[in-house]
Amino acid sequence: MRLARVSKDGKTGLAAKIDGETKVVWDADLADLDAQVAGGKMAAAGATAAAGDTVDDASLTFLPPVAKPPKIICLGLNYRDHAEESGLGIPEFPVLFGRFASSLIGHGAPIILPKVSEQLDWEAELVVVLSKGGKNIAEADALDHVAGYSVFNDASIRDYQLRTPQWTAGKNFDDTGAFGPWLVTPDEVPAGAAGLKIECRVNGEVMQSSNTGNLIFTVANTIHLLSTFMTLEAGDVIVMGTPGGVGVARDPQVWMKAGDVCEVEIEGIGLLKNTVVAE
Secondary structure: OEEEEEEEOOEEEEEEEEOOEEEEEOOOOOOOHHHHHHOOOHHHHHHHHHOOEEEOHHHOEEOOOOOOOOOEEEEEOOEHHHHHHHOOOOOOOOEEEEEOHHHEEOOOOOEEEOOOOOOEEOOEEEEEEEOOOEOOOOHHHHHHHEEEEEEEEEOEEHHHHOOOOOOOHHHOOOOOEEEOOOEEOHHHOOHHHOOOEEEEEEOOEEEEEEEHHHEOOOHHHHHHHHHOOOOEOOOOEEEOOOOOOOHHHOOOOOOOOOOOEEEEEEOOOEEEEEEEEEO
16 A cells, blocks of 8 residues: 655645555545554555545645654664765664654655755655554564655755764754655565665766665664664654765765755655755
């Protein structure tokens, strides 16, 4: 099952992708995937959406799959090649930082290059949305807590990120957390979304190309480790880290500019596309 929050002509709806066709039911309550996930009603909502009107994706505005998750937990340095290019070593425990919902945008929305910086970088990432929470979740049971997977571009303002040892500022500029378009249920992909090609392209040029099988901390391992020190909740979002090839690590460094088109694609999950616009 593939679901998306969409809007058109002032209406909000829930979309389902069925056999290559997009169906939509225009019902704002149904489209509240935060509530559907938290209430364990995502499958029922998807079945309703699947009986909706057939629409052309190009006519829709895609919103972030979930709008106000209880937590957005991001992993840094979770691919060996990215940890090595960053010069920060291979982590023995997940490197964690938070994003906030105010930074989220959907597929097709502009990523904003802020006035205060020119150092806008890309980061292709796999997203996990939890269907249920818990504390001290066994790794063997962790994948039973996954509602679905999506695509994320953890666009980062590098000079702000590196002003302090904690990365919060550079990771939370408005309109930099591109997310979507689809939330894909676990039955559509391999266990833990492992073994999927992940790629970032800027203006058609491949900047990152890797495989989710190269994660240092897997989805199951990450859910388990997070739950040892915090109570996870239904609707929590976990952003699983980026592979090597980011702009800050290149020589010379490369930054996204106004007018650039950034695409993040994960095999079997979807294509997230955003254009950079100057503030």
